[in-house]
Amino acid sequence: MTTINISKKLVEISKIIEKNGEGISYIHNEDDNYTIGTKKYSEKIVQYLNQTVETWKGCEASLANLKKRKGKNKQIKTKKIGYIWKIPISNNNLCSTASEE
Numbered sequence: 001m002t003t004i005n006i007s008k009k010l011v012e013i014s015k016i017i018e019k020n021g022e023g024i025s026y027i028h029n030e031d032d033n034y035t036i037g038t039k040k041y042s043e044k045i046v047q048y049l050n051q052t053v054e055t056w057k058g059c060e061a062s063l064a065n066l067k068k069r070k071g072k073n074k075q076i077k078t079k080k081i082g083y084i085w086k087i088p089i090s091n092n093n094l095c096s097t098a099s100e101e
Contacts, residue, residue: 009094010034010087013052017085020044025080026061034089037061037081045085054093057086 010029014036018024021038028035038045041058049056061081087093 006089006091006094010089013049013087016048017045020048021083021085026084030089032089034087036085036087037083038085039080039082041083049085049087053087055088059084059086 013034014024014027017036017038020042021036022040023038024036025039026035026037041060046058061084
């Protein structure tokens, strides 16, 4: 899977999560993980991720789950983030999709 295909897959995942999680209020992309924070937990997101990726993690949001910001504005408002969805980025994880086109 090329970098472009991985990016397209992450955009697709983000759109579904945004729609079913009442918006995305936190997003962080690292080399090995893609993390999205939503306002609400959704069983539809769970079903979608189970069908779309091999592995993922989910947990309720807290300051411990979020990476510290650098710079002047270090305040993170966790009131708007209810649930964290963490998806490992790898060809094997994103390649085994039922919705692959």
